[in-house]
Amino acid sequence: MTNGKGSPNSIGLPNPLRLQIIYCVDDQRMNTFECIISKVEVREFIKKEVGSEIKQRILESARQTGSGLNLQHWRFILVEDERNLSQLGLDSTSGRWIVGADFAIIILTNPTLRFHLIDAGRVAQNMQLTAWNEGVGSGLFTGIKEDKLRNDFKIPKDLTPSIILGFGYPLKPSTGKKKNRLPLNQLVYREEYGSTSE
Numbered sequence: 001m002t003n004g005k006g007s008p009n010s011i012g013l014p015n016p017l018r019l020q021i022i023y024c025v026d027d028q029r030m031n032t033f034e035c036i037i038s039k040v041e042v043r044e045f046i047k048k049e050v051g052s053e054i055k056q057r058i059l060e061s062a063r064q065t066g067s068g069l070n071l072q073h074w075r076f077i078l079v080e081d082e083r084n085l086s087q088l089g090l091d092s093t094s095g096r097w098i099v100g101a102d103f104a105i106i107i108l109t110n111p112t113l114r115f116h117l118i119d120a121g122r123v124a125q126n127m128q129l130t131a132w133n134e135g136v137g138s139g140l141f142t143g144i145k146e147d148k149l150r151n152d153f154k155i156p157k158d159l160t161p162s163i164i165l166g167f168g169y170p171l172k173p174s175t176g177k178k179k180n181r182l183p184l185n186q187l188v189y190r191e192e193y194g195s196t197s198e
């Protein structure tokens with residue numbers, strides 16, 4: 001099995017669209033598809049504050065996300081204080097990079113709902129795409145020292161910290177061209193599992 005690494009045509013995009021993506025991330029607003037294609041995880045940020053309007057848009061995109069049975073059980077902790085960002089880093093096992101972010105959002109969900117992690121993933125992705133649409137990069141982590149995190153951020157027992165997102169302007173520009181993704185012909189079957197899609 002190959003991993004599609006470094007293969008610019010692994011997702012089969014026509015060339016004019018690829019050029020447009022590069023152009024869009026340099027300067028202009030993207031459409032949804034371009035936003036998805038060009039988005040990568042960002043874990044290194046420059047020291048530049050993200051404006052409150054953009055933060056508001058990111059949170060609004062969370063609010064507008066659909067959840068299972070429309071229960072909207074999620075809650076969000078916005079972390080902007082530098083000391084609290086450092087604390088988040090210390091409370092993490094796989095997201096120490098969060099200390100360099102401009103701000104973070106802790107996504108809390110109700111673990112008694114069997115679909116709560118699906119809801120967490122959807123709301124995280126919507127916030128990340130909204131941020132990227134504004135040129136703001138983001139990364140997520142899931143590895144946490146739960147007891148410490150709960151204690152430091154006063155998280156109630158009935159909610160689980162499912163995902164933590166860090167946001168900021170990226171240190172390095174990215175077009176998403178170097179993403180390591182499997183090609184579609186290794187992912188998609190026609191009508192039944194195992195049948196070729198070609």
Ligand SMILES: Cc1cc2nc3c(=O)[nH]c(=O)nc-3n(C[C@H](O)[C@H](O)[C@H](O)COP(=O)(O)O)c2cc1C
Nearest residue numbers: 039040041042043094095139140141142143179180
């Ligand atoms: C469910 C899930 C858990 C993840 N956990 C972490 C994590 O703990 N720490 C981290 O730095 N990145 C984490 N990531 C980010 C992945 O590493 C990233 O999506 C993947 O490497 C692709 O990155 P790219 O879009 O930049 O190519 C997680 C992503 C998902 C979807």
